[in-house]
Every structure is written in C-alpha cells, then in structure tokens.
Amino acid sequence: MLTQFKLNVGQAVRERAPTGLGCGPRKLTVVQRGYFEGQPAYVLNDAETGEVQGWYSEDMIEPYDPTPIPHSWERP
Secondary structure (H helix, E strand, O other): OOOOOOOOOOOEEEEOOOOOOOOOOOOEEEEEEEEEOOEEEEEEEEOOOOOEEEEEEHHHEEEOOOOOOOOOOOOO
C-alpha cells in the first residue's frame, strides 16, 4: 500500500531546516510528486528563478510561511 501525498503540485513550500543565518525561508514550488523508497517525495523548483532544486522527501519540507525558521537554540 502506498502512502498518500500531503502536498499538491503547484503548492508553495519551504525547507524545514534553516538555509542560512539571517535569511528568511526560501520559497519553493512543488512541480512533481513521486515515491522514493516507498515514501512520498517531491521535485521542487525555486519559486523566484524556476531553477530545479531536486527531490525532497516529505519530512524535509512544509507548507510555505514567510516567517523565518528559528534555529535549534531559539526553539522553545
């Protein structure tokens, strides 16, 4: 049995891990869905440049929110 996808093609997402100090989250767009080792995965493009970023597993991304992601030492 295959796991259902949580995200849709065209949906804006961001990486769960911070991409750098002092910068906001990078906006990415889901362009393809597929499975990697039986788990949902997505091909993402940079929303500004359209550059392909590659495959991301579902646990690496979340719906886009422009609020900066707190670093581990800032999280409650």
